[in-house]
Amino acid sequence: MMNEPTAxxxxxIVEDDPQLSxxxxxxxxxxxxxxxxxxxxxxxxxxxxxxxxxxLIVLDAKMPGRSGFDVxxxxxxxxVATPVLMLTGLGAxxxxxxxxxLGADDYLTKPFSxxxxxxxxxxxxxxxxxPHEEAIGTYNVGGLRVDLRNNHVTxxxxxxxxxxxxxxxxxxxxxxxGRTATREQILRDVWELPGDVETRTIDRHVxxxxxxxxxxxxxxxxxxxxxxxxxxxxxxERVDQS
Numbered sequence: 001m002m003n004e005p006t007a008x009x010x011x012x013i014v015e016d017d018p019q020l021s022x023x024x025x026x027x028x029x030x031x032x033x034x035x036x037x038x039x040x041x042x043x044x045x046x047x048x049x050x051x052x053x054x055x056l057i058v059l060d061a062k063m064p065g066r067s068g069f070d071v072x073x074x075x076x077x078x079x080v081a082t083p084v085l086m087l088t089g090l091g092a093x094x095x096x097x098x099x100x101x102l103g104a105d106d107y108l109t110k111p112f113s114x115x116x117x118x119x120x121x122x123x124x125x126x127x128x129x130x131p132h133e134e135a136i137g138t139y140n141v142g143g144l145r146v147d148l149r150n151n152h153v154t155x156x157x158x159x160x161x162x163x164x165x166x167x168x169x170x171x172x173x174x175x176x177x178g179r180t181a182t183r184e185q186i187l188r189d190v191w192e193l194p195g196d197v198e199t200r201t202i203d204r205h206v207x208x209x210x211x212x213x214x215x216x217x218x219x220x221x222x223x224x225x226x227x228x229x230x231x232x233x234x235x236x237e238r239v240d241q242s
Contacts, residue, residue, distance in 0.1 A: 009055040009125055010034045014044030014071065015087070016063045024058070027114045028121075041066030048075055049179050049232075053082055056124055058117075059104075060087045061095050069098060076103040078178030079236055081135065083124045087112075135175050141236040142213030142222035146174060160212050165190070169205050173223060173233035182230040206231060 011033050015021040021037050028035045036054075038044035041063050048057055048071070057075075061068040072084055086099040086107045096107045105124050108117060138147045145154045148171055153160040162170065172190050173181065186202055187193045206223055215221035222235050 008032055008034045010036070010052070011056050011058060011121070012036050012038060012044065012047055012054040013058045014038045014041065014048075014063075014068065015058070015060045016040055017060075024114070024117070028118075031118060033121075040064070041068065041071045044068075045071045045074055048080065048082065049078070051176055051179050051181050051185050053080075053176065053179060055083070056121060057082055057084045058087065058121075059084050061099060062089065069095075069102060072099065072102045072104060075178070078234060080178040085120055085124060135238075137238055138240040139174055139236045140239050141174065141177075141233065142215060144213055145239070146170060148174065155212065162209075162212075163205075166205055166208055169202075170209055173231065174236050177233045177236040180226045180229055180232045184230075186230060202231075 013021050013024055025035045038047050059068040083105040086104045088095045088107050108120055136148045168190050210221050213222055223231055223233050
């Protein structure tokens with residue numbers, strides 16, 4: 001289920017300076033955004049990989065432990081395409097270039113004004129639009145070629161017949177690739193059922209998809225179990241972009 005057009009954009013701020021992050025939180029919330037704070041790279045990565053996804057991540061490049069560069073690299077390697085605005089130090093040209101090479105969408109040099117931050121955030125959100133709509137394309141994953149635009153699945157050139165729910169589940173996992181989808185979210189967004197319904201039908205459909213994909217066990221299946229939470233899909237590669 002996509003965000004409603006009137007929903008407030010969801011922002012994640014990953015910043016180890018509590019004074020700066022709290023100030024940004026208060027300012028951006030007053031500007032109408034939903035804002036979540038993460039005080040270090042580990043927490044930021046964990047939060048960025050959960051559903052529902054964020055519309056934009058404001059990510060400090062230099063943090064102790066897992067840096068913003070490490071977080072960005074891991075997000076992009078797992079297929080998470082959430083736009084990222086990186087915060088870099090004054091004159092850190094190499095940091096900015098490194099961020100762009102890893103997949104950052106823009107950067108902002110410290111110190112900065114809240115008005116400039118707001119302008120950058122608005123520009124990125126306008127430019128990226130609906131990430132789900134942009135993600136509609138063709139993907140290779142687990143030996144399958146999945147055409148989301150035409151609802152078509154093949155393996156080695158031959159059509160793979162999936163039920164409607166199996167395809168909807170596969171599509172959902174591809175659009176949220178790299179992120180963990182809880183059982184409650186899958187029930188709500190794919191089955192359109194209340195999240196508190198007790199059912200094992202998700203597991204049966206996941207197993208049906210695994211049977212037509214590569215992998216022999218939990219270590220090699222593209223659809224991985226996140227025990228006690230739900231599932232996530234890894235290794236999906238988009239193949240219809242230059």
